[in-house]
Amino acid sequence: xxxxxxxxxxxxxxxxxxxxxxxxxxxxxxxxxxxxxxxxxxxxxxxxxxxxxxxxxxxxxxxxxxxxxxxxxxxxxxxxxxxxxxxxxxxxxxxxxxxxxxxxxxxxxxxxxxxxxxxxxxxxxxxxxxxxxxxxxxxxxxxxxxxxxxxxxxxxxxxxxxxxxxxxxxxxxxxxxxxxxxxxxxxxxxxxxxxxxxxxxxxxxxxxxxxxxxxxxxxxxxxxxxxxxxxxxxxxxxxxxxxxxxxxxxxxxxxxxxxxxxxxxxxxxxxxxxxxxxxx
Amino acid sequence: xxxxxxxxxxxxxxxxxxxxxxxxxxxxxxxxxxxxxxxxxxxxxxxxxxxxxxxxxxxxxxxxxxxxxxxxxxxxxxxxxxxxxxxxxxxxxxxxxxxxxxxxxxxxxxxxxxxxxxxxxxxxxxxxxxxxxxxxxxxxxxxxxxxxxxxxxxxxxxxxxxxxxxxxxxxxxxxxxxxxxxxxxxxxxxxxxxxxxxxxxxxxxxxxxxxxxxxxxxxxxxxxxxxxxxxxxxxxxxxxxxxxxxxxxxxxxxxxxxxxxxxxxxxxxxxxxxxxxxxxxxxxxxxxxx
Numbered sequence: 001x002x003x004x005x006x007x008x009x010x011x012x013x014x015x016x017x018x019x020x021x022x023x024x025x026x027x028x029x030x031x032x033x034x035x036x037x038x039x040x041x042x043x044x045x046x047x048x049x050x051x052x053x054x055x056x057x058x059x060x061x062x063x064x065x066x067x068x069x070x071x072x073x074x075x076x077x078x079x080x081x082x083x084x085x086x087x088x089x090x091x092x093x094x095x096x097x098x099x100x101x102x103x104x105x106x107x108x109x110x111x112x113x114x115x116x117x118x119x120x121x122x123x124x125x126x127x128x129x130x131x132x133x134x135x136x137x138x139x140x141x142x143x144x145x146x147x148x149x150x151x152x153x154x155x156x157x158x159x160x161x162x163x164x165x166x167x168x169x170x171x172x173x174x175x176x177x178x179x180x181x182x183x184x185x186x187x188x189x190x191x192x193x194x195x196x197x198x199x200x201x202x203x204x205x206x207x208x209x210x211x212x213x214x215x216x217x218x219x220x221x222x223x224x225x226x227x228x229x230x231x232x233x234x235x236x237x238x239x240x241x242x243x244x245x246x247x248x249x250x251x252x253x254x255x256x257x258x259x260x261x262x263x264x265x266x267x268x269x270x271x272x273x274x275x276x277x278x279x280x
Numbered sequence: 281x282x283x284x285x286x287x288x289x290x291x292x293x294x295x296x297x298x299x300x301x302x303x304x305x306x307x308x309x310x311x312x313x314x315x316x317x318x319x320x321x322x323x324x325x326x327x328x329x330x331x332x333x334x335x336x337x338x339x340x341x342x343x344x345x346x347x348x349x350x351x352x353x354x355x356x357x358x359x360x361x362x363x364x365x366x367x368x369x370x371x372x373x374x375x376x377x378x379x380x381x382x383x384x385x386x387x388x389x390x391x392x393x394x395x396x397x398x399x400x401x402x403x404x405x406x407x408x409x410x411x412x413x414x415x416x417x418x419x420x421x422x423x424x425x426x427x428x429x430x431x432x433x434x435x436x437x438x439x440x441x442x443x444x445x446x447x448x449x450x451x452x453x454x455x456x457x458x459x460x461x462x463x464x465x466x467x468x469x470x471x472x473x474x475x476x477x478x479x480x481x482x483x484x485x486x487x488x489x490x491x492x493x494x495x496x497x498x499x500x501x502x503x504x505x506x507x508x509x510x511x512x513x514x515x516x517x518x519x520x521x522x523x524x525x526x527x528x529x530x531x532x533x534x535x536x537x538x539x540x541x542x543x544x545x546x547x548x549x550x551x552x553x554x555x556x557x558x559x560x561x562x563x564x565x566x567x568x569x570x
Contacts, residue, residue, distance in 0.1 A: 003375030003463065004387065007368040010428035011387070015394040018405035025408060074296065077289050085293075092297045095304060098552040099545050100488035101506040102513075106541045107303050109519060110310070116534060118306050118323035132519070155300060205396065212400035215490040219510055223519040238404050239495060248408060255404035262401035266393045276392055276434075 019259060025252035039253035043241070048231045049254070055142060055217075056234050060210030063146035067206055071154050072199060075161035076187045090162060094155035104152045105219045112136060112144065136224055141232070145216045157202050164198045165191055197273045204273075208265035212258060214239070234258055311335045311539035315518070318534055335539045338531035342512070347540060349501055350508030354544075357419070357493070357504055358486035361426030365482045369429055370475060373436020374467055378444065388437070395430035400491050407495045417498035426486045432478040439474040440467065484548050505544045512540050 026039050043049055074093070078086045099107065110116055112135040114123045129135040136144065168191060176186050217232035231237040235258060242251035270276055306323055313327035314334075321327070339347050376388050394402075406425050407416075415421040444467065452462045490506040497503060500511055514520055515532045 002459070003371040003379065007372035007433060008387075010364075010368060010424075011390065011394070011430070014402070014406060014425045014428035015390065015430065018402055018409045021409045021412070022405035070296075074292075077292065081286075081289070089293045089297055093300050095549075095553065096300055098484075098549040101490035102509040103488075103506065103541050103545045106509060106513060106537065107307055109513075110306065110534065110538065111303050113518065113534075115518065116310070116318045116323070118302055120323075151300065151303070205398075208401070209398040212398045214400055214403075215494075218490075218494070219513060222510060222514045225520065235400060235404065235491075239407075242404065242408065242411075243495070248411070251404065252408055255401075255408075259397075259401050259405065262397040263393070266396035269396050270389070270392050276396075 022252045022255050022259060025249050026256040028249065030249055039249045040257070043250040043253045046237070046241075046250075048229070048237050049234075052231055052234045052237045055232055056211050056213055059142035059145050059213060059233075060207055062142055063149050063210050064203060064206055066146060066150050067154065067157065068199065068203060070150070071157045071161060071202070072192070072195075074154075075158050075165060075195075076191060078158070079162055079165040079191065080183050080187055090155075090159060092155075093158055096152050097156045099152055101215055102219060104148055105216050108144065108148045108151070109136075109219070109223055133224065133227065136220055136228070138228060141217065141220065141228065144220075145213065148216060149210070153206075160202070161195055161198055164195045168194050197275055201269055201273050201275055204265045204269050208262045211261050307538055307542050311535050311542060313535055315533040315535055331535065332539070335535045338533075339536045339540055342515075342530055342532055342536075343500075346501065347508065347512075350503050350505040351543070353419075353502060353508075354487055354504040354506070357422050357426060358483050361423050361429075361486050362479060362482040364423075364427035365429040365432050366475060366478060368427070369432035369478055369482075370436045370468070370471060371463065372433045373438075373474075374440050374463060374471075376433070376437045377440035378446070378449065391430045391433050391437075395434055399485075399489075403491045403495055406492065410496055416496055417502075419497075419502060421496040422493050422504070425492060426482075426489070429478075429482045429485070431485075432482055435478055435481075436471065436474055439471060444470065480551060484551075487548060509540060509544060512537055 027036060028034055028039075078090060096104070109132075111119060112123070112129075113132045114120050114129055114135065115132070117123055123129045123135060127135070172190060173186060176190050181189070212235055213233040214235040217228060217236055218230070221228045221230045221232065221236075231240050234254060238251045238254035238258065241247045241254065309324060309326055310318060312329070312332045312335075313321060313325075314331055317327055317331075376384060376391075410416055410421045410425075448466060449462055452466050457465070487504075488506060489504075490510070493502075493504050494507050494510070497507070500508075503511065512532060515530055516534065516537045518534055519537075
């Protein structure tokens with residue numbers, strides 16, 4: 001089929017080959033000698049490896065928790081009273097989705113700067129941060145990054161879950177109501193189980209995305225006078241190993257760790273949730 | 281009782297709306313004030329157009345108009361990559377949906393898996409590969425990886441396999457149209473909404489990408505706007521007191537940084553707000569049909 005030919009080189013060069021090459025590097029020395037898992041153990045023994053993965057896991061857990069509780073909760077609440085007003089709310093929640101990359105981080109650096117933030121009152125009196133450096137103290141970072149990710153992504157997920165809720169047949173809800181079920185019961189017993197697949201999709205995908213964190217700590221590193229290390233997240237560590245230290249094989253080992261997380265998540269979503277069609 | 285539940289729900293909606301909207305609102309207003317006024321005045325007060333113009337002058341003259349260069353670079357990378365995406369992904373989706381050939385299922389599954397995998401997971405492997413090919417520092421090392429956009433292939437595939445009437449294609453073939461003519465004159469015009477979706481999503485993904493260009497580009501004059509913003513952040517004294525003196529010289533303060541951020545997101549934001557419905561339908565179309 002000639003129609004797929006122009007696409008194939010891209011799939012191979014920037015989809016498959018990088019993975020194969022990273023795998024090859026990860027299992028060999030810089031001279032190409034096979035050394036099994038030695039790069040992995042070496043990278044694992046790096047004093048920055050443990051903290052980097054720990055940061056990423058804490059961040060991802062906080063973010064996932066917030067996503068599951070608030071996104072599912074808001075989607076169900078919005079759906080139980082569909083009206084013009086709730087449509088407006090959906091739209092408002094969705095707007096920050098236009099921001100990603102460095103822009104969303106910069107916006108939140110402003111929000112966390114007690115000097116200029118519209119939430120100065122909160123920052124100073126509730127959290128007790130008088131200075132910007134206090135607000136971005138290392139212990140707060142997983143929460144701050146989770147908040148940024150939630151801010152940009154939650155609206156999109158609310159829209160997706162809302163769309164999934166709309167596919168539930170009206171008759172089911174009516175039947176439940178006739179049987180005497182209240183709004184809360186309908187939401188938790190009827191609607192929630194029916195969008196389970198989508199919640200699983202969101203959770204798995206967000207878990208995989210969360211582990212890849214890079215741009216947020218990278219920018220905070222630049223805005224913190226080095227108080228936050230440039231190897232805060234696992235991806236940053238992999239990048240620094242390659243870029244600054246020229247340890248390409250160890251860098252590849254770390255990136256293979258991350259790649260595996262992403263791959264497993266993707267395979268789980270494709271094979272288990274049944275949300276993506278592969279055949280007619 | 282009912283009433284309190286309802287008003288409680290409303291309060292929750294409002295609180296979240298504040299959380300999502302206030303930072304955006306602030307961003308729109310900040311460039312209209314001086315750095316001093318940002319600290320002292322009401323965060324939601326409008327400053328003046330004079331300050332806005334001044335902030336732009338400072339930003340524009342920073343490092344000999346490099347801000348314009350960053351925007352140009354972003355446009356160059358995103359537009360050329362998206363053009364390649366359209367030229368490769370739409371036919372590929374068509375071929376995968378309507379063709380029968382060996383390896384079809386493998387290509388489809390691989391596309392799906394790479395599409396769902398977080399893009400950032402591939403950046404370092406791509407960096408290592410490009411490094412081995414000695415392509416680091418070349419703008420092609422941004423454009424070509426951007427031009428691989430499996431999500432675009434998947435949307436086109438879904439569209440052609442669900443909404444393309446096979447009879448129409450068969451009729452065209454009976455009338456003597458070749459494979460290419462059938463695609464060019466029948467399948468392609470029918471897919472206009474899909475082309476618009478792929479165009480938008482690909483453009484935004486490229487425009488917003490930070491990690492890949494950060495990793496593979498060497499010179500600051502090659503940066504796209506997202507990486508440029510991080511460069512600008514390092515020159516803003518209030519976030520980086522170490523550059524204090526330098527910050528004075530380059531005139532980059534918080535209003536300038538806010539303006540730089542605002543201008544960087546404005547194109548995407550505009551499309552986002554105007555075409556919300558179409559985008560959401562496209563997003564859902566990608567999966568719901570399973």
